[in-house]
Amino acid sequence: MNAKERMAIDRQTCAELSPEIRIDNYDEVSLGFTHESVKIEAMRCLQCKKPGCRQGCPINNDIPGFIALVAEGKFEEAYWKVRETSSLPAICSRVCPHENQCEGSCIRGKKGKPVAIGLIERYMSDWMVHHQKNMNVACAVAKGKKVAIVGSGPAGMTAAYHLAHAGYHCTIYEALPVIGGMLKVGIPPFRLPRHILNAEFAALKDCGVEIVHDVVIGRDITLRQLKTEHDFDAVFVGVGAHSSRKLGVEGEDMAGVRHGVDYLRQVLSGNKVDIGQNVVVVGGGNVAIDCARVALREGSKNVFILYRRTIEEMPASSEEIHHLQEEGVKIEFLAAPVRVVGDNGRMSGIECVRMELGPPDDSGRRRPVEIKDSNFVIDADCVIPAISQNVNHEVDNGQEFELSRWGTYIIDKTTFQTNIEWIFAAGDAVLGPQTVAKAVYQAKEAAESIVRFLEGRDLKEGREVRDLDD
Numbered sequence: 001m002n003a004k005e006r007m008a009i010d011r012q013t014c015a016e017l018s019p020e021i022r023i024d025n026y027d028e029v030s031l032g033f034t035h036e037s038v039k040i041e042a043m044r045c046l047q048c049k050k051p052g053c054r055q056g057c058p059i060n061n062d063i064p065g066f067i068a069l070v071a072e073g074k075f076e077e078a079y080w081k082v083r084e085t086s087s088l089p090a091i092c093s094r095v096c097p098h099e100n101q102c103e104g105s106c107i108r109g110k111k112g113k114p115v116a117i118g119l120i121e122r123y124m125s126d127w128m129v130h131h132q133k134n135m136n137v138a139c140a141v142a143k144g145k146k147v148a149i150v151g152s153g154p155a156g157m158t159a160a161y162h163l164a165h166a167g168y169h170c171t172i173y174e175a176l177p178v179i180g181g182m183l184k185v186g187i188p189p190f191r192l193p194r195h196i197l198n199a200e201f202a203a204l205k206d207c208g209v210e211i212v213h214d215v216v217i218g219r220d221i222t223l224r225q226l227k228t229e230h231d232f233d234a235v236f237v238g239v240g241a242h243s244s245r246k247l248g249v250e251g252e253d254m255a256g257v258r259h260g261v262d263y264l265r266q267v268l269s270g271n272k273v274d275i276g277q278n279v280v281v282v283g284g285g286n287v288a289i290d291c292a293r294v295a296l297r298e299g300s301k302n303v304f305i306l307y308r309r310t311i312e313e314m315p316a317s318s319e320e321i322h323h324l325q326e327e328g329v330k331i332e333f334l335a336a337p338v339r340v341v342g343d344n345g346r347m348s349g350i351e352c353v354r355m356e357l358g359p360p361d362d363s364g365r366r367r368p369v370e371i372k373d374s375n376f377v378i379d380a381d382c383v384i385p386a387i388s389q390n391v392n393h394e395v396d397n398g399q400e401f402e403l404s405r406w407g408t409y410i411i412d413k414t415t416f417q418t419n420i421e422w423i424f425a426a427g428d429a430v431l432g433p434q435t436v437a438k439a440v441y442q443a444k445e446a447a448e449s450i451v452r453f454l455e456g457r458d459l460k461e462g463r464e465v466r467d468l469d470d
Contacts, residue, residue, distance in 0.1 A: 092440065146168065152179045153181025162451075171209075174214075254347040263384055350378050
């Protein structure tokens with residue numbers, strides 16, 4: 001099939017659960033491609049000589065390679081093609097912002113709709129799970145050295161995977177009672193089904209990776225103790241950005257204010273959390289949207305989002321925004337909170353001010369500017385700030401790390417070493433709250449550095465590492 005014939009193929013669509021059905025459950029909204037539609041969509045790929053999609057993918061997956069195999073119906077081969085570079089394809093295919101990464105760099109997108117790369121990757125990963133195919137990779141002979149991994153999110157699991165398959169025993173220390181970090185307690189099942197998540201984890205644990213739950217590094221055991229008392233030869237810090245950033249407004253400490261990641265963690269851990277019928281979520285990213293959609297499913301009737309810019313500037317994916325609006329959540333654009341109001345320590349509403357957009361700020365988006373004397377109050381039972389997250393530094397107890405002004409770990413950008421030579425870091429700990437794909441890429445490179453460190457080799461020789469700190 002030539003390029004002209006490929007260009008004539010329309011982008012395929014997926015069936016979805018109707019809003020009326022899905023707001024009462026946590027089932028995945030998109031039903032994904034069918035066997036036939038995924039092959040048709042794969043035929044839309046132009047197989048470019050210089051594929052922009054690979055550059056747009058933080059992991060640098062061979063996207064044209066696996067898409068060509070899907071077009072031929074070789075789903076197992078396609079899965080292993082992407083596993084050459086990615087350890088978590090079923091997860092990345094669901095939760096990464098494809099429109100800003102691979103699909104955003106697809107040549108077809110310049111004159112129409114890009115190839116649905118994420119949905120194609122999802123299909124072949126789901127096909128492996130559905131057909132109970134072996135997703136494990138042969139393990140290397142044990143080399144007698146140990147690495148401690150702090151955090152079981154995408155960075156920690158990826159580092160453990162590559163180190164274990166290189167012959168190094170890994171122990172993951174997870175503060176939560178479940179594995180997966182933010183993947184498990186920060187992303188709802190309607191975006192990331194748990195059976196898919198668990199299948200990916202099972203594929204990562206086959207080389208004897210030990211997982212220790214309910215242990216907080218820095219409180220229960222220090223990093224120094226891991227080395228001196230538990231005989232670990234190196235440590236990888238893959239802690240997520242679990243600390244909610246505060247609004248910084250009067251009344252934020254009143255009862256009824258619940259911060260985004262804290263709320264998601266409580267609900268997704270199986271706890272019943274009654275936040276009332278009228279809920280205001282502050283923020284425009286995926287965490288804010290997840291909070292609003294979870295609140296609906298937990299029984300709140302009137303849920304809406306407060307965002308200080310317009311829909312064009314919202315950092316959340318367009319698909320998530322679309323699903324949110326389908327489910328009946330309203331978005332109050334160009335409005336920002338200035339005070340939480342209430343009585344006797346209990347909130348009853350939130351005072352806001354209207355905004356207008358001024359010149360662009362450092363992010364490239366137009367800066368919101370307050371409109372004088374435009375204040376108004378929204379009655380609410382609960383306010384959920386979800387404006388961003390910070391890295392939790394409880395792990396630092398007993399160690400002096402060099403940190404950026406954002407509180408992230410400063411590392412050597414080639415080796416991922418911190419200022420302490422036996423401690424390495426990657427993912428949200430270095431980048432702040434970012435995509436799973438970026439965490440996977442950095443953790444893979446950090447694992448390579450740890451291997452070289454344990455073997456006494458030069459950590460930089462012959463390496464070219466992508467700088468994802470944008």
